[in-house]
Amino acid sequence: MNLFKKIVFKLYVIFLMVFTVWYGHFMYPLIFGFEGKEMAAESLKDLGEAGTDHEKMFVKLISEHGKKSVTDLGYKVIDQPYIEGRFHHIGFPIEPDKASLCVSCHGNVPHDNSKEVRSFLNMHAFYVGCETCHIQPKEAGESWRFRWYSKENGDIIDNPVALVEIEDSYKEDAAHNYPTYGKYGAKIAPVIQKGSELVLLSGEKEKKFAQRYVTELGNLNSEQKSQIKKVIHQKVSKTPLQCDGCHQEKDPYIPYAALGYPPRRVVELTNTSVVGMIEKYKEFYIPSFLSPGVGNE
Amino acid sequence: MQVAHSVLIRDVGMNKHVMTKWIAVFVFSFCMFSYSNAGFAGDELNCVLCHKHRGLSRIDEDGKFRLFYINQELFDSGPHRRNKCKDCHTDIDKIPHEPARKVDCMQECHMVEPSGNIKFSHKTVEETLHKSAHSPLDEDGKPKPHQEDYPGCKDCHDQPFYRPFSFYKGELKAGVSKRGISRCKGCHTNGDFAEDFYEHITTRLRKSRYPMETIKSCAKCHQDPEFQERHDLDDVVTTYMQTFHGKMIALGSEKTADCLDCHVVEGENTHLIEGKEVITSAVYKNNVQATCRTSECHEKAAAQLASYQTHVTYDREKYPLQFYMLVGFKALMACVLYFFLALIFLELLRRLFPCFSFIKDKKQDDEVE
Structure with a gap:
């Protein structure tokens, strides 16, 4: 019994000794500064040392990575990325597409060439995998199936429930209906049958290949770089799929209904007004009768 | 409608090409409206047809990420919901849009300011701002150096929200009280008039932003070391956060003084922040007492409350006395704390090893022999 008491006492003393050391460590930043002070100073130093505006922007982008803006309204807190x-x-x-091979290099906002439609194309890149428009079946008669894949891990998943929820929201109070488009956590992409499984055109293997290329860039000469780039992009079609490939009533390239889009939304998507807007109305002016007071002076 | 249509045709001319274009416009507009879902109040042009999509974005020529998505629900949660998109984005009159000009918040919009029955504008805010330390012009109306550092509206404000509250049964609660607003809606039945009025008024009765958000807004410039160097300013945000006020706000208090409470004279417009050298400033040495003793703060406090330097920057060159006092206090605190911690540690060590000694006890050794 005495031995037991002794052991308990010793353990208690050891615990107090550990606590004393921890307390000294805990108090240190409270007396001499705060945690992260050095890190913050380092980051600011980097910013100060960056030379050109572009270098400064680069350092700033890195420092702002993951920065958030929080607005507290009392009855609701709005937590959003800071732009x-x-x-x-x-x-x-903003849900990043962590699964896409293309996005791993080209980013989430890849379109820039066509000034008129680049924002629209980037908007599509939010819901549609790059392969959908940029890789098309080469052999006549070959057709691909389309499925949703998870932006998080690239798994082929069921049609998003959010598509039905959006539809249901229209049944509610029309004046205060705020359907949230695009909160699917997934994208549409072509898939092929491999054995008993459906797989994406660019899977994990291709992604690893591209990542290896990026890490080995310094060890490759300029010809080798071009060679590998060519190999990575060899499936890419010369001409991407055009808007009317999908936005048409007769035979849309993407089978919306099979991908879970409710009938009303299918009609919206296959209605050509958006396509027509881009192609026909390059000089479309909003009429002034829609803006009371303007033009009456 | 017929009259309007004929006026429209007369305005644009009778040119056949133009007529065709307008017919196309009319057809297209009709499509847009019929295609529309229930957009937000100000979206007469159905801009959300495209702008409701989350990924509508591009990287601009300067490498900046531009997101054109509009969250309708959040847009409808603030005073701007009564504006049409084109009230602010006046130069967007073409689809696809040309790169748009920066929005001029000083332009008049279509809302009528009821007290003066004139078109609403933020012009008065600009006039106030120009009297403040944040004015880009000096007293003679000449541009101050480092013009790019002086704030425009968007540097401090993003799209404002309503922060309504109620105290229907005495207790202050965030949000709209259904019971409270039902009393308005008994008479004001049309549209969202009652909601607008209720949310607008109750938001204005308290801080329209949570204090921490105000501090972060000021910190964007005032915590930037290069900015401080350019304008010879102290790191006031960091030192503020070390004060009781700063710590209370960091812990979530909404009652504690934030930057605006001390730097704006009670009853003045919040945009009138003056330097501490200006005699009308809230932080001018003779006015500090009055600032601390305003009705919402330390009303009954003695004048001495304001006699200390509120948030000190411990800069050795600028404030040597404060710097060495801080070093002294820190050293004293460290000595006392670590001395006693060491003492406690050694005491515990002794309890762990009660018989341990570095020195051999000769007496004991002799006894053993």
């Missing part, structure tokens, strides 16, 4: 200079609120976290 410098943005006036309107976003209200949702």
Whole structure:
């Protein structure tokens, strides 16, 4: 019994000794500064040392990575990514596509060439995998199936429930109906049958190949770089799928209904007004009768 | 409608090409409206047809990420919901849009400001701002150096929200009280008038932003070391956060003084922030007492409350006395704390090894022999 008491006492003393050391460590930043001070100073130093505006922007982008803006309204807290200079609120976290081979190099906002439609194309890149428009069946008669894949891990998943929820929201109060388009956590992409499984055209193997290329860039000469780039992009079609490939009533390239789009939405998507807007109305002016007071002076 | 149509045709001319274009416009507009879902109040042009899509974005020529998505629900949660998109984005009159000009918040919009029955504008705010330390012009109306550092509206404000509250049964609660607003809606039945009025008024009765958000807004510039260097300013945000006020706000208090409470004279417009050298400033040495003793703060406090330097920057060159006092206090605190911690540690060590000694006890050794 005495031995037991002794052991308990010793353990208690050891615990107090550990606590004393921890307490000294805990108090250190409270007396001499705060945790992260050095890190913050280092980051600011980097910013100060960056030379050109572009270098400064690069350092700033890195330092702002993951930065959030939180607005507390008392009855609701709006937590959203911080985008410098943005006036309107976003209200949702931007879901990165961690699974796509293309996005791993080209990013989430890849389109830039066509000034008129680049934003629209980037908008599509939010819901549609790059392969959908940029890789098309080469052999006549070959057709691909389309499925949703998870932006998080690339798994082929069921049609998003959100598509039905959007539809249901229209049954509610029309004046205060705010359907949230695009919160699917998934994208549409072509898939092929491999054995008993359906797999994406660019899977994990291709992604690893591209990642290896990026890490080995320094060890490759300029010809070798071009060679590998060519191999990575060899499936890419010369001409991408055009808007009317999908936005047409007769035979849309993407089978919307099979992908879970409700009938009303299918009609919206296959209605050509959006396509027509882009192609026909390059000089479309909003009439002034829609803006009371303007033009009456 | 017929009259309007004929006026429209007369305005644009009778040119056949133009007529065709307008017919196309009319057909297209009709499509847009019939295609529309229930957009937000100000979206007469159905801009959300495209702008409701989350990924509508591009990288601009300067490498900045531009997101054109509009969250309708959040847009409808603030005073701007009564504006049409084109009230602010006046130069967007073409689809696809040309790169748009920066929005000018000083332009008049279509809302009528009821007290003066004139078109609403933020012009008065600009006039106030120009009297403040944040004015880009000096007293003679000449541009101050480092013009790019002086804030425009968007540097401090994003799209404003309503922060309504109620105290229907005495207790302050965030949000709209259904019971409270039902009293308005008994008479004001048309549209969202009652909601607008209720949310607008109750938001204005308290801070329209949570204090921490105000501090973060000021910190964008005032915590930037290069900015401080350019304008010879102290790191006031960091030092503020070390004060009681700063710590209370960090812990979630909404009652504690944030930057605006101390730097704006009670009753003045919040945009009138003056430097501490200006005699009308809230932080001018003779006015600090009055600022601390305003009705919402330390009303009954003695004048001495304001006699200390509120948030000190411990800069050795600028404030040597404060710097060495801080070093002294820190050293004292460290000595006392670590001395006693060491003492406790050694005491515990002794309890763990009660007979341990570095020195051999000769007496004991002799006894053993």
